[in-house]
Amino acid sequence: MSRLDNALGLGLVRQPKTVLFGPGQRRQLGRHARRFGTSALIVTDERMATTEDFAAMKADLKAQGLRVAVFDAALPDLPRQNVLDVVAACGSDRPDVIVGLGGGSCMDLAKAASAVLAHGGDVRDYFGEFAVPGPCVPLITIPTTGGTGAEVTSLAIVYDDVARMKMAIADAHIAPAVALIDPELTLTCPPGLTAATAADALSHLVEGFTVKPKNPSADELDREIYVGKNRITDMFCREGLRLMDRSLARVVEVPSDLAARSDVMFAAYCAGMAINTTGTAAAHAIQSPMAAFGHAPHGFGVGALLPYVMRFNLPYCTEEFAEIGAVLNVADPDGPVEDRARAGIARVEALLAAAGSPLDIAALGVTEADLDEIAASSVKAVRLVRNNPAPMTPESVKAVLRRALAGDRSWWTSP
Structure with a gap:
């Protein structure tokens, strides 16, 4: 069992001066x-x-x-x-x-x-x-x-x-x-774009909730945008995940449902509020160079990587994934923390599937020959590598990529 420790009890978000949300x-x-x-x-x-x-x-x-x-x-x-x-x-x-x-x-x-x-x-x-x-x-x-x-x-x-x-x-x-x-503006969003952007928002919520808390000093708060997960970003992530669980499948099935559109758009807003302080992590670090090979929409890229990145990070933030399981109403509150965490990961995968996101990177056009370059480039995204709970090296990233290429989600301990 592992938990990410916000030893300072810090709460911080950066945000626009004015946010207006709602139809019209x-x-x-x-x-x-x-x-x-x-x-x-x-x-x-x-x-x-x-x-x-x-x-x-x-x-x-x-x-x-x-x-x-x-x-x-x-x-x-x-x-x-x-x-x-x-x-x-x-x-x-x-x-x-x-x-x-x-x-x-x-x-x-x-x-x-x-x-x-x-x-x-x-x-x-x-x-x-x-x-x-x-x-x-x-x-x-x-x-x-x-x-x-x-x-x-x-x-x-x-x-x-x-x-x-x-x-x-x-x-x-x-x-x-x-x-x-304004959720009304999403009613004419094409189905493929609706699915890809929803997968992107879901990845933001998961990564924002499971990145490292950095316990920053006052000087670090002044000079760094990404200062780690904290009490306020966690609040936004929980609400965003709850809304995605309720409405993501509905917005894909019935694009004209304004209530579902509003839920997903508010979840995306919550995700933005979180990652504005936390940043993202391995799924985004890997997707950036992978895009040059697979040429898939960004949301589908991070969505296809997320099941494997979640497993990669699981030993380092078991409690957080168990809490995701609770938020998504799939975890037995009396069960072992590892089981609750796995249930949370499985539910996120089900939501990705409901959004229409591919769950392997071969479907995006990535091949075995591409993996070395993707892995080497991924670890150059230093600000994202520093955020990720599990240590990222070219070797560990390539191991994750191999699993993602094969669509192999049978593992829970090490890629």
Whole structure:
């Protein structure tokens, strides 16, 4: 039996100043945007820019007296070039507020652009923790998927084509000022994207609950974004897991069910609130380089890895997985802690399956020949490796990958 020890009894979250959640809250956009000035830039993707909801939000901004520019070429897995394109499109006309409207890549693009527009240089200058020198262009985030949690995080993930890896700007200066979270916007989300983003949110909740508590000093709290799991992040993870257990299968089966959409979107918000302080761990560290081989959506990548990562971490956080079993209503409260933990892991796997996530990486196009490079690259994600309960080495990661490639979930002790 093992438990992660928050010896300080610490509670900490970082968050936007204002969060509005609920059906119809997108209609508050103009009221909030006008508080920042007279010009707005909407960052979104090509599909969203053709919708009636987009047209209504743009009209709302104009009705509130703002000049509105639009960048509608946001791409999945946010390539660095996308950030350069936004900055070039603005030229010398810097907006007073940026609206990030769409999925995680749209919102991350808005965050990254807010830093470069405010401080110049290349987006690479801001990779890492607290590398942004000061306040950025104010941000309003409006998610259209229930998954990434990017609407509330101080994180922008950018694919660097030279490093061939996803890199992160992790800085409180890029935290959104306002998040408008409206489940009605997810009703038209395509089924595959609904499934992938739900799997992503579920992985955030599990990893946020099982990463290491770091018991940070006051100095570490000042200079590090990811300072470990704590009492407040655990609270968000428990609520998010409870809502996923209740509604994840329903939202996939009946996409028009607004109550289920609301549950999953609130769970994704809870996950974002947690990982904004905890960070993620092995599933995300491995998925980043794996994406270059499997070319699967991010959510399906971490979802396919999660069953094997959970088993890998089980000996180091048995109590936490047992608590997950209790939250998900599958653990016998009088049973041995190991059995309760395994029940929790099995239920998470069932939820992934209900979401439509593949449960092995072969289904994503990964082959045996890819494993050495994926394993070697995974351990370079130092901030995630430091978060993971089980020690990550190229050898241990490759052992996990072999199990994931074979779809072998028969083991509970060592990969």
